[in-house]
Amino acid sequence: MPHRRTSLEHDPDLPSGIDLGGLPRAVRAELRGLSPESAEFVGGHLVMAGELIDTDPQLAFAHAEAARRRASRLPVVREASAETAYAAGEYAHALREYRALRRMTGGVEYLPVMADCERALGRHDDALALTREAASSPELGPDSRAEALMVEAGVREDMGQTKEAVRLLKQATRTPARGLSRDSAARLTYAYADLLLRTGDETGALTWFTRTVDLDRGHVTDAGDRVALLQGMVLEVDEAGIEPWAPEEPEDESAEDALGDEQDEDADTADEPLDDERPGGADVEDDGAEHEDVVVTTGVGSSSTPDAGAPASDPADVGPEADGTTSDDDALIDSELAGDEQTLAEHELGEEETLQDDELIEDADVPADDDLTGGVETLLDDEFAADEDGPVGDELAGDEETLAEDEFDDDGGSVADGLVGDDEDGPADGDDR
Incomplete structure (x- = not known):
């Protein structure tokens, strides 16, 4: 026995x-x-x-x-x-x-787990039959319905119907049932994140694992560990310079382009005079427009100087001013401005002398006796000579020189100083030549 x-x-x-x-x-x-x-x-x-x-x-x-x-x-x-x-x-x-x-x-509350057992045993049709029974059961609560839906999504994935599985979980997470407990919501979002990860959507998986962490106060999932793992994967990929799951982005803007954007923003908000209102007129602006842009936006003390966090300019893009020297173009502009102002001063001085000569000639043409005419001419010649050699002539010449210098300072100084003075304060970045 x-x-x-x-x-x-x-x-x-x-x-x-x-x-x-x-x-x-x-x-x-x-x-x-x-x-x-x-x-x-x-x-x-x-x-x-x-x-x-x-x-x-x-x-x-x-x-x-x-x-x-x-x-x-x-x-x-x-x-x-x-x-x-x-x-x-x-x-x-x-x-x-x-x-x-x-x-x-x-009770019908066992239907979801029974369906999962059928799924684990490879009987997918029996599993789907149980999930349909659960979905049509009015006695089944929202938590059990969520469990049945997750089981159905798993069965669909096992049968190769991955898109349908994603659709089911996406719809359930976007429109959760009323009365769903926090733990069940965490399990639902976790299942969705896990499915996204298996389909290769690491970005979406990280998003939904992170949401699961916010929901999972009862720690019914390991979503926190999954987030840490994915962030570690992201860090390793970033170090390698590759992001396979991120959408393709155009190449990063160069430092010059970044500064150009800041210049455009500053130009829109700055209250700058028009070309016709600037000292020297539009011609001077056309000759030095490129240099003026650099000075206005990148010079020392400029309001549009890039922040410390802005990308630095590429060394290959930095102009000749980067080593502290003034470019040949700036020197040429300064020379032309100085020459124009000097010519203007001489021309105005010559006009004043011509005007005085004309006045003397008109006075000399007044009808008179020969003796009187000769005396008047002699008197005028003596006075003119005395004025030229004496204090009046000196005062006239001094006034004309002062006028020429003032006009030169007003016209040439405002433009030339803006072009050269700022270069002396500091090198300009991003001068493209």
Whole structure:
């Protein structure tokens, strides 16, 4: 006669001093139908199964099986057996226990996990049939519906219908059901992020893993670890200079282009005179427009000088002023301006002398006797000579020179100083020649 093993031969040991007071009230109520010895035995194994299911699901399953062998008619014991079997990967056993629970209780809340067991066993059609039953069940709450939808998305992906799986989860995350718990919402967004990652959308996965972290206050997912992993991947890729999942971007703007944008913004807001209103007229502006732009926007003390955080100009783009010297074009402009102003002063002085000569000639043409005419001419010649040699002539010459210098300072100084003075204050960046 073969030896019949008792449950004591393979039941896991129970530590001493187990407190059954930590069990839920509904569980303790079911245990009251057992003898005190059986209630202590079953209750002890249920406590251990609950403590070990996350850290050691296989041992937790063994404790739940020990309780089931002693009290298989209690729904709470069958539920513990089903949950620990599912956690340990014993899907066929878990499916049997869930079916038994449904017969015992008539509840529909087990439909999603039953569908997942069918999926794990490779029976996709049976799994989809259970998810459809769950979706059409009015008694099923929003959390269970979310679980059923995640199972359906997994089945669709297993069947190669990835787009349909993405559509299901995307719709569920964008329009969550009313009454959905925070933990279920976290599981839903986590499933969506995980699916995006498997399809190669690392950017979308990072976005939804990050949202899961915000939702997952109960720490039902490892979204924080997934975010850290993806950010680490991004960091490594950035160091390599490649971003395979990011949309292609045009090449970065050069420092010159960046400064050009700032110059355009400054030009729009600055209250600058028009070309016709500038000293020297539009011709001077045309000759030195390129230099003036550099001085206005990049000179020392300019209001549009780039911030410290702006990209530095490329050394190849920096003009001759970068080494502290003045360009030949600037020197040529200054020379032309100085020559024009000097010519203008001499011309005005010559006009004044011509005017005085004309006045003297008109006075000399007045009709008179020969003696009177000669005397007048002599007198005028003497006075003119005295004026030219004396204080009046000196004063006239001094006034004309002062006028020429003032006009030169007004016209030439404002433009030439703007072109050369700023170069002396500091080199100009971005001079393209």
